[in-house]
Amino acid sequence: MSDTDQRLRRRIEDEVGECCDADVRERLAELDDLAASATGDDDARDAFAALGNDTRYRLARILSTADGELCVCELDPVVDVSSSAVSHALADLVDAGLATRRKDGNWRYYDSTVLADDLLAVADGEAEA
Amino acid sequence: MSDTDQRLRRRIEDEVGECCDADVRERLAELDDLAASATGDDDARDAFAALGNDTRYRLARILSTADGELCVCELDPVVDVSSSAVSHALADLVDAGLATRRKDGNWRYYDSTVLADDLLAVADGEAEA
DNA sequence: CGGCTATCTGAACACTCCCTCAACCAGCGC
DNA sequence: GCGCTGGTTGAGGGAGTGTTCAGATAGCCG
Known part of the structure; x- marks a missing residue:
């Protein structure tokens, strides 16, 4: 698990109290979706x-x-x-x-x-x- | 009278048939006004x-x-x-x-x-x- | 065509920008 | 206080950009 992922994990723990690996992956997927849909044309x-x-x-x-x-x-x-x-x-x-x-x-x-x-x-x- | 002014003069002649120095100065003033009012904030x-x-x-x-x-x-x-x-x-x-x-x-x-x-x-x- | 026109294009060069690296600051827990 | 955290800031360098200069293109007129 990368360095930034660790940060994100602690961030989620801070938010909802606890956090497992699946939660991190889910949040990462959400962010990827967000980035994808936010990628307007050049x-x-x-x-x-x-x-x-x-x-x-x-x-x-x-x-x-x-x-x-x-x-x-x-x-x-x-x-x-x-x-x-x-x-x-x-x-x-x-x-x-x-x-x-x-x-x-x-x-x-x-x-x-x-x-x-x-x-x-x-x-x-x-x-x- | 500068080089670009000459071009502008010929442009006005092309447009309205004839053109005197005052016409050129007037058009330049118009353009300056336009530029001034078009200068939105940085x-x-x-x-x-x-x-x-x-x-x-x-x-x-x-x-x-x-x-x-x-x-x-x-x-x-x-x-x-x-x-x-x-x-x-x-x-x-x-x-x-x-x-x-x-x-x-x-x-x-x-x-x-x-x-x-x-x-x-x-x-x-x-x-x- | 040959000369003159207005504008465009390509190369070169100075300048600016954006990234990374390192050091730094502020918040929290011990 | 110390150590660790998330995040910021400053310096440096390579990549990119904007301007100018020189040469090219296309349209008009004699």
């Missing part, structure tokens, strides 16, 4: 990771705040990095499902997705409270 | 960054899925890192406003906050669609 985590970077966060926020799509040349001046970095960041946002891209001649228009809008709204709403 | 971005890491994401998800608080010794076995790393990750989650901590004797209990619950719910909901 997509969700990727979206969070994308919004965790300052440049991408700002871009996503601007896209979400603006009504309608914006062109790269409009996004460039509001973030303080090279236009190459903007391009990288926007590509990452699209990959993460947080933005959409539309080509029109030489211009590329980006817009925020519902996912991005909702995530930012929730984050804001809670911050207010 | 708290929000920190929350996203916290959920962007696999270990923290898993812990947050388990805390959110479980009804009620969990002890560190129960979280240890479900993530595949040292218990020290778990401690670090939990501290980060608390700092980001995604979890709460309660001390009871030798045991420490963690629970998810409403912010964490809502963010994960939104991320999941969208993934379904």
Whole structure:
């Protein structure tokens, strides 16, 4: 029986007074189930990771705040990095499902997705409270 | 007039047919306003960054899925890192406003906050669609 | 086509992050 | 006090990330 299992056993003893090996195994199984059902797709985590970077966060926020799509040349001046970095960041946002891209001649228009809008709204709403 | 401003000027010309310097300045001011109003707190971005890491994401998800608080010794076995790393990750989650901590004797209990619950719910909901 | 446009892509490099290891702190029992 | 517990904290190092630079791509116009 591993080290962490010992800790868990003492934890159960503390809780219900006594504990046998079967109890420990049962609790471990419960926790495994919990972990399994709690394993949301990686997509969700990727979206969070994308919004965790300052440049991408700002871009996503601007896209979400603006009504309608914006062109790269409009996004460039509001973030303080090279236009190459903007391009990288926007590509990452699209990959993460947080933005959409539309080509029109030489211009590329980006817009925020519902996912991005909702995530930012929730984050804001809670911050207010 | 900077390089990116030139691009923006041509963009406006493309849109409305003609464009003078004042038009460019006006559009730049609009974008600055947009950026300013779109600059949500850093708290929000920190929350996203916290959920962007696999270990923290898993812990947050388990805390959110479980009804009620969990002890560190129960979280240890479900993530595949040292218990020290778990401690670090939990501290980060608390700092980001995604979890709460309660001390009871030798045991420490963690629970998810409403912010964490809502963010994960939104991320999941969208993934379904 | 050839030149100019807006944007993208790949490589390189500095920087940050996340993990492990070790030492440490606080609570409990003797 | 001492020993043991569960958990935290700080330092260090390897892996990963973000930015920039240079070169590439695709669309428009003469």
